[in-house]
Amino acid sequence: MSDSPSPSPSAPDSHALVQETLEQINLTVMAAGGTWTLGDDTPWRWPMSTVGYWPNPCTDDSNQYGFDLSDHSPRSDPIGDIEKVRAAWQAKGWKVRTIAERTTGSDPGGEITVNFRNDGVISFDAAHSGAGIVAQTACSTDPSTNEHSK
Numbered sequence: 001m002s003d004s005p006s007p008s009p010s011a012p013d014s015h016a017l018v019q020e021t022l023e024q025i026n027l028t029v030m031a032a033g034g035t036w037t038l039g040d041d042t043p044w045r046w047p048m049s050t051v052g053y054w055p056n057p058c059t060d061d062s063n064q065y066g067f068d069l070s071d072h073s074p075r076s077d078p079i080g081d082i083e084k085v086r087a088a089w090q091a092k093g094w095k096v097r098t099i100a101e102r103t104t105g106s107d108p109g110g111e112i113t114v115n116f117r118n119d120g121v122i123s124f125d126a127a128h129s130g131a132g133i134v135a136q137t138a139c140s141t142d143p144s145t146n147e148h149s150k
Contacts, residue, residue, distance in 0.1 A: 017065070017120070017137045017139075018065055020116075020137070021067065021136075021137040024116070024122050025044075025069065025122065025133060025135050026046045028085055028089075028124055028133050029069070030088070031084045031087070032084060032124065032131060032133075033081070034071035034073055034131060035073055036133070037069065037071075039068040039070075044069060064136045066135070067135040068134055069133040069135075070131070071131045071132070072130045075109075075127065075128055075130065075131060076128075078108055078126035079103060079110065081126045081131065082110050082112055082124065082126050085124045089112075089114055096114055097112065097113050097114070099111040099112060099123065100125075102127075107129070108127070108128070109126050109127030111124065112125075119136070120135070120137040120138065121136050122136075
């Protein structure tokens, strides 16, 4: 008899959670435009396969997968880029929150974010110096589907 709890029949599969997050990231990349790379300088491409690729590891400490993307090319209209991403997210019915907004000064920009099911979150920030996307999704609650919790 195992000491592990039985997996819930509705427990999200980690591959499905990662794929869903990758789709949310791609929507953001397409709305923002630019040349994006992952944290290890791997160029962003779509479709991004979850086979052979995993985001930042899911550990007992974080209990989340994480993705960090950046576009270091200068942005002539960072506020406009934020509004494009906001419109794309709102078109999906997502509730967008503004985290920061700088409309005056020498470096206008800001950050917006959306929360999803399973503790998922994606944020987009932009300034003249570039832009960033950070996304996280919960690890599966089913240990048999979570390769990083074994």
